[in-house]
Amino acid sequence: MTTVVLTPAPSMRTRAVWLSQTIAMSKRSALAIVRQPALVVPSLIFPLFFAALGTSSFGQAVNLPNFPKVDNFLDFSIAGTIIQGVLFGSVLGGAALATDIEQGFFDRLLATPTSRISILVGRLMGAAMFGAFQAMIFILILLPFGISIKAGFLGAVVIVICGGLTGIAIGGFTAAMALKTGSSEAVQGSFPLLFIALFFSSAFFPRETMTGAYRVIANLNPISYLVEGIRGLVVDGFTAGNAAKAILVPIGIGVFSIALALRTLYSRLAAR
Amino acid sequence: MTAITSSALGADGGTVLRSSRGLALRGMRSIRRLPSAFVPALAMPVIQTIAFSGTFFAITKIPGFPTDRSVNWYLPLACCMGSGFAGVGLGFSTVRDIESGFFDRLRMAPSPRSSLVVGPLFTAWFRVVIVITTTVLVGFLWGARLTDGPIGLVTLYIAGFGIATISTGWGLGLAYVFGDMRAAALMQLTLFTFLFLTNAQAPLSVMTGWLHSVARINPFTNILRLARQGWLGEVTWENTWGGLVAIVVMSALTLTFAYRRLAKLSN
């Protein structure tokens, strides 16, 4: 413990402290993800498995009427694969937060001078990093299998950013759930629900080929738009529209989910 | 009350059937009393039917696709997956018994060892009936139609019982090997993988690439064919015998696995 000598202006000092706290929390959040091998399967291997299955099973589907013009099914499905992986990854991130709460570590954090918001932001930053990482890894792994991103390297960069933003967007929801329930079992229970939501979207197959009520749901499902931003970049090429979709949709969802997470955080703190 | 010093009551330790029935009754009661363990297992095939047939609605338009209703294609798959997870569920409850210590008590009873496997098997079959019946009813509501009359239901149920038998043996064996929830994760993972490396999503004729080769040799493909035939066309012996053989052989393998690992528990 050093003795206080000269202190800079209060506002500057708080900001610097806040930043370093946030960075520390982000680091911890990212490490926590990397250190859990149980995360690897659902968030990395499963999506790739599904992509591989889909390519072989639905290879001929690309010739169907209403199917967007693609060279191969993999080009079509990589977007869904990325979103799928990010979705699963953030469920597990939320479960980790809930475990922290269950085991009292969260309370211990609250007892430190760490600012409340930096706990949340740190958690979300970890999710962002992992989401971006997943997008990058999927692209790299699938490149040898024949995908080609029409939007080029720039498009790939935008996709990775989109992965990170989606990580935040979904992470906000799962964090809110963790803060609300404080139970990792409850958060993990949302896994099947998210999985279903993934199906009722254009993640696996084009909306245009669906019919009836199903199509209506897919049209309304925000996940469809998350996926199609990336898909556009892969399949169509770099257009303002595609890039905008890829960036703005997750931001839009993120604004909403972060607000929700903040509200849940504060109500949790107020209830203590 | 006097103790019988020479031989205790119930000298023969019960028959396989009686003991298995007792254990099965316990299993069925558990289903009723802990619905949270069973309801997801029941909801999954129902949702899967709806979700798969909705998302992949258009694949029926691929030339050579055996039906024009996607729900006819995916309903039997959902039933098979549900049956598989019914068996795995018995693995789960066995892990719980092992962790709680109740399993020691079961092992110390003089009932034949096989009843410890057959009892859960009966419970799994009971679950299969519930799962398939429910899913089929929903499927009918969703537009599924039998193409060769009620015999199509018979083959579906046979496939379900068969898969449940295979997965019960597998689940129990893994439970005995690991004795904790790691077994549960492994059960789910392996079942899921095996069931999907088949003609689950598309017929063999439509498949391309590596999956085609894998699915061709995967015995579960035969079982799926057995389950689906009544919803695609005619029920024929040709579509049936492969599935039956697969069921018998794989059941024998997994049940032996379970039985062996049960015996090894005292090592």
Add this chain to the structure above:
Amino acid sequence: MENNEQNWRAPIVAEGLVRHFGDVKAVDGVDLQVDHGEIFGFLGPNGAGKSTVIRMLTTLLKPTAGHARVAGYDVVTQANEVRRNIGVALQDAAIDPLMTGNELLRLQAVLYGLPVAQVQPRADELLERVGLTGAADRRVGTYSGGMRRRLDLALSLVHQPTVLFLDEPTTGLDPMSRITLWEEVRRLNKEGTTVLLTTQYLEEADQLADRVAIIDHGKIVKEGTPTALKAAVGAPTLLISVPAAEALTARDTLARFGEMRTTAEGTLGVGLEGGAGAVTDVVRALDEAGVRVQHLELNEPSLDDVFAESTGYRLEGATNTMSDAGGPAPSEPQRSKRGRGK
């Protein structure tokens, strides 16, 4: 340990029992013989190997080496016959929380092959015996710890076994439940049941057992009737507490009157060779040495002394003082992984 001739027709006989778990020697050569109608106590701390021995004798675990026969049958080659004749209540009450007490008893009766007509009457009889008739139709998950133990005991008695194994039957129970269970064990024993129980409570072994074996680190270190064991220790323990500064002087003084004994923190103990009569000499010697005695008591040899002499440490952390009827406060046993270690 000392039995060279095992009577292989005794209810429980074991020779050279060994059990390894990887590199760990949980049981390292145990010989034992329990005669008809005996209550035999296995006394030892956590990890001594008590539960492992029980698991071997009850067919749950195969010995790495050695032989055992229970109720006349070999535990390895005639496991099912052994199971028919033994009742077992293990350390954690082995119950299914979703079932009612009655349902569990009925299942047990079915698994033990009781004729259909006898199943419910037997269940009713046992429920009454252990005092659970009122709770019979409640789910076992709602039972208290004591109730679960009682149900566990009832489950072990369904088929009227001739040999009963109880693994730490009163650990974690309140004093009243403990006494009730002791009475039940005595009653069963009077009816002719041979009992092998393991315990970490000296009082329990002293009160219940006809013979006791002290087990430590997988071996039996001493065996005999409680009376004989205590008599073998011989000298009573003179226990004093003195101010810390004078402890060294006090120790030197005491050591002149006999062998120093291990005692609890903050006390000094000596095995008084001269018996109770030598107390005055000790007090005078301490006084002459200028030692201020804060507390003094004289304890006849207890099983704790037997234990300390055999193993070099005390079984219970409590001081070597008189315990009340209910026995000392139970220390929670370590939770061991199923079937491993212990």
